[in-house]
Amino acid sequence: MxxxxxxxxxxxxxxxxxxxxxxxxxxxxxxxxxxxxxxxxxxxxxxxxxxxxxxxxxxxxxxxxxxxxxxxxxxxxxxxxxxxxxxxxxxxxxxxxxxxxxxxxxxxxxxxxxxxxxxxxxxxxxxxxxxxxxxxxxxxxxxxxxxxxxxxxxxxxxxxxxxxxxxxxxxxxxxxxxxxxxxxxxxxxxxxxxxxxxxxxxxxxxxxxxxxxxxxxxxxxxxxKSKTEDPLLSKPEFEDTVYTIMVPMRDGIKLATDIYMPRTSQKKLPTILIRTPYKKETSLLSGHYYAKRGYVVAIQDCRGRFSSEGVWEPFINEAEDGYDAIEWLASQDWSNGKVGMIGGSYVGWVQLWAASLKPPHLTTIIPNVAPPDPFYNIPYEYGTFFIFGSIWWAEVLETNATEDISGVAMKKIFERKYKQILRKLPVIELDKEIFGRENPYWRKWITNNVNGGYWEKANFMAKLKDLDIPVFLQSGWFDGDGIGTKLNYMELKKSKNKNIKLIIGPWGHTDQSTTKLGNLDLGKEAGIDLQTIYLKWFDYWLKDIKNDILKDSLVQIFVIGPNKWFKSNTYPHPKTEFKKLYLESSKGANTSKGDGKLSFIAGNSRKPFDEYIYNPGDPTPTTSSFFKNVEDTTGTRENEINLKDEDKKETEYHKKITDSRTDILVFETEPLKDSLVIAGPLSAVIYASSSAKDTDWFITFSVIDTSGNIFTLTKGTIRARFRLSTYKPILLEKNKIYEYNIDLWQTGIRISKGEKIRIEISSALFPMFSRNLNTGGHNEMETEYIKAYQRIYHSKEFPSHIIIPVINLQ
Structure with missing residues (x-):
């Protein structure tokens, strides 16, 4: 908001x-x-x-x-x-x-x-x-x-x-x-x-x-008063009454739920359910908005949060609690039997969990910026532990920071010196450092470092292929949980469901649009009225209003550069051609001063591999200046923000890291001779060996403009032991070459003539992700570590490459 x-x-x-x-x-x-x-x-x-x-x-x-x-x-x-x-x-x-x-x-x-x-x-x-x-x-x-x-x-x-x-x-x-x-x-x-x-x-x-x-x-x-209104759009014509009720779950626990009831003579009304761990009262604007338009809105504190009974444990109870809340609402005298859900981030997540159990009265959902199964984004991303995001989010929850609308509580969290704190080992003990006590779910996340088992109650993606209700997914290319929208959509595509809507804009982790990204003006078209689109969707499915929501293309993706929406009925766009960019080098790709290249032609590499040493005692840092060291902060007016200066500082810090760190391999294309539109999912196939029993691989995908500015678009990672399955870890044989398929999320941008594509490969992105200690043990519960000697291969036999989604504008 x-x-x-x-x-x-x-x-x-x-x-x-x-x-x-x-x-x-x-x-x-x-x-x-x-x-x-x-x-x-x-x-x-x-x-x-x-x-x-x-x-x-x-x-x-x-x-x-x-x-x-x-x-x-x-x-x-x-x-x-x-x-x-x-x-x-x-x-x-x-x-x-x-x-x-x-x-x-x-x-x-x-x-x-x-x-x-x-x-x-x-x-x-x-x-x-x-x-x-x-x-x-x-x-x-x-x-x-x-x-x-x-x-x-x-x-x-x-x-x-x-x-x-x-x-x-x-x-x-x-x-x-x-x-x-x-x-x-x-x-x-x-x-x-x-x-x-x-x-x-x-x-x-x-x-x-x-x-x-x-x-x-x-x-x-x-x-x-507006002069022009869509005659088929629900109008804000009702006052509403708000009251709280305790809704029973199947185990007897009662969840506090605010009901926003329109004052209308209509006896049967559709319901919109919003379930949140961030305090139900903070969603009051959504409650009033939809209630004034003839919807009963139920906003519920998740189990163990604020006014609800029970013990708070993220992920685990949401499917059943969501199911029970939906069916309770549908059984009320005022219900027309149709229940929809909406909300972003965790509030989007709970929708997918509930939907995976197929409650009979759940009619449609709008999960905004919602993550995938917990092992593919947070707290783990393909097995690597997302340490910063996990501890940060846990602190937000444990301090109830979201209830403080002054922002003071959130600011205290942001002020933490994470780069110093997160260096401490073992990782599992960080709860004592941050919260002053052991945290039960933090420790469950860490002790259960393999998919399945504990995580089964939180896994829903495999069930999406059986979902038969309309689903509206929304995200942004720079959404920190954006991999969720990508993976969730791909699973939904496997179903017989013909009503899967997808909007991906040039935004971050938000359910609202914007027309500017840093110093980049995205044009008016980027600022679409998402709220009205959500309302139309609900009107159609919950009120049976035959508006034009299904006449538009089911899929809209925004391409930065031309600043236009590309529309189709499926994702990736049907005109997408997936092309490979092969890694190569002559003398070596270490640091940005090396000669690592990316080429659309395979087999040109003079050197069969590049190598580096990964030392967990000196982990490769993330190139984001958010985590820069105190000594990297210069000047006397650091509180002043000029958007152009910030872009410049971000590039300077990025270059400082990649110029000096020999544990980063850098591969770039030659300046493009023609512009290239990349829009859709990206991935990488790398062939690599390690001296260690286990290690991590990270790939960063960026664009370098004609002025030398670096614009990071996506990142991806995998923990080596999970190369075949997140359910069955298999340790490495020393120096054996393995194939790794790395998910590089998704993006949508035109790379202009003269600009370059860059990838960076490393074995750490600290402190965003926890360090792999290279021992083959439990990386988040141990303290001993060893160096790993890493090789990335790019020969004819082992042609490491990235796969990019190219759309021909012609």
Missing amino acids: KMRINFFYYLLLLFGGFNINVNGQWPFYFSDSAVFRLKINETEIGIAKYSMDREGNYERNFTLKMAGQKIDYYMEVSMNNKVWNLIEIINGKDSLIIKNENNIAKYTVKGKSYNYEIDSSTIFYDNYAPVYESIMLKKYDMEKKGKQKFSRYIIPSLKDSVEVEFMGNETRQVNNTELKLLKFNMKLVGIEIQLWCGEDYKIYMENVPIQYATFIREGYEELL
């Missing part, structure tokens, strides 16, 4: 909400005092009260009310001759003073001082009220019109250029009076924002369509 730039992203920052502009002297200040209400999906979650005088002195208080919590965000800007001299911010328990000293913004956080240079042309940005948009619009040249850019500062973390365009005049009826409005579009951090102001440039409404968020000036709520 987001607001303006990204509401809850900034709540995760210590001083989330310090989204203000730093400016010099202007003649554009004006007197305004107002109350604005923030609504997301028509539900009010916050109220902003502010006042500004003609000198620019400004005071604002924003009160956030959500999930039973209330937080005040206060800001005051003091002026001297229309030049700001002091900004005071109080967010919950945190406070910050920013002083202007000779056009330098100075402030201190946790004893560390920060200096920020001021550009006199920039405009304040307050994330919690839209008053400074009025000042920006006053500077807009109405004679020139068109797209105009303004510098905005979001202190202390971000600066960006804002693009503003006048879209025309509009007259709306408000309080039985015609109100003449000017409509502008503003693009900030890749997000389109619609502004409606009067002829005096006072803002009356600010709307962020892609985030379903609106600031509305009090007294002007009639502006919220």
Whole structure:
């Protein structure tokens, strides 16, 4: 859920909400005092009260009310001759003073001082009220019109250029009076924002369509009424009542469930079930959204979480608990017998578990960004232990961080020095380090390091081929659980089910779309209205509304570069041609300074193999700068984020690692002579030997642009003992050559002429993944390790290669 730039992203920052502009002297200040209400999906979650005088002195208080919590965000800007001299911010328990000293913004956080240079042309940005948009619009040249850019500062973390365009005049009826409005579009951090102001440039409404968020000036709520609506789309025509009930499971445990009941005369209603480990109240916006449109919504705390009874153990109880919740809901007097489910990440996972048992009244599911079986993503990925993701997620759960809407609890988790902590052995003891005690499910994850057995109750993918209900999968190319959507879809394809919908966009781990990825503008087409598509899907299957949801192609994948959706009825796209890129080298592929090559022609390698030493005592680091060492952090203003600079720093860190680490093999194509569209699932076949009884293999797939910037697209891994099956580990014979098939997830991008494809091969990606100790023992329960002498073969007999999905645009 987001607001303006990204509401809850900034709540995760210590001083989330310090989204203000730093400016010099202007003649554009004006007197305004107002109350604005923030609504997301028509539900009010916050109220902003502010006042500004003609000198620019400004005071604002924003009160956030959500999930039973209330937080005040206060800001005051003091002026001297229309030049700001002091900004005071109080967010919950945190406070910050920013002083202007000779056009330098100075402030201190946790004893560390920060200096920020001021550009006199920039405009304040307050994330919690839209008053400074009025000042920006006053500077807009109405004679020139068109797209105009303004510098905005979001202190202390971000600066960006804002693009503003006048879209025309509009007259709306408000309080039985015609109100003449000017409509502008503003693009900030890749997000389109619609502004409606009067002829005096006072803002009356600010709307962020892609985030379903609106600031509305009090007294002007009639502006919220939409002029154009799909006649076949469920309308927000009902008020709703919320009450809590304890729903019994088959073993007598009762799960706390909030029921959002529409106030309607209709006796039989469809139901949408949302099951969550993150506190049911945090999903209230979804509850109100669908209830207002005639659905009964049941939001349930998973077993052992928050208000539910029982013991919390991830994965294991969700199939049966989901089944029982669905059938209980369908048995209620108000039910029409049809139950759907929706939600992302774990909330998507629980849908697949429940569906695998085929409850009779489950009609459809929309698992967003949902993982696969636990042994293929988290906590394990093809046998390698995803140590960072697993311990991070466990801490989120154990601290109940998701219930804290201020973001303070989440920030404490993000501040952990994982690179240092995760070096400690044995891995199983990390629960004591992080939680101060033994954690039962953490230890079960580790002790059960082979698929099957303990994991059988959590495995569902093999059952998907028998699923006969409509399924709508949604994910992004950069979703950290994106392998789940890929694998789940491939299993569903084996069924006789003709209604499997798939949307993969250029997004991360989210059920909402966006039009910007870092510094990359993805274009308007990337920002599709997913929420309306979900609603249409439910309307069709749960309400029998014959809309056009099935008239569109079942599969939509977004290709970065042309920034277009490729549509078909199956995935991979039917025009996909899978091509092989073969590894080769002459002198050696160690480091990015070596001569490792990728070629579409096999058998050209002068050297039959490349080799390196993998030492668990000095594990190969991940190339993500998120895990960089303290000594790699330079500069005095590290809290400032400039998107272009961040991309540059990421590339510099990536190069630093691959330039220096001889335990990384690097293979690149020559600069492409023509552009190449790669869209769909990727994989690799490598032939390798090791001196160890067991080891890990990692492959990173990247693009290098014509400026030398490295853009990592996918990664894949396998633990050697699981090369044939995750159920039956078989250790290695010393120095024997084995074939490994490595899943490289999926991507969708056009690689332009002059750019290069790169892969990197290593035996660790630390601290993302736990180290293989090379002994053949239990890597997460032991402390002894040995070095491994590794070889990757690329001869005619052993032609290691990657397989890429190429779509010919012609």
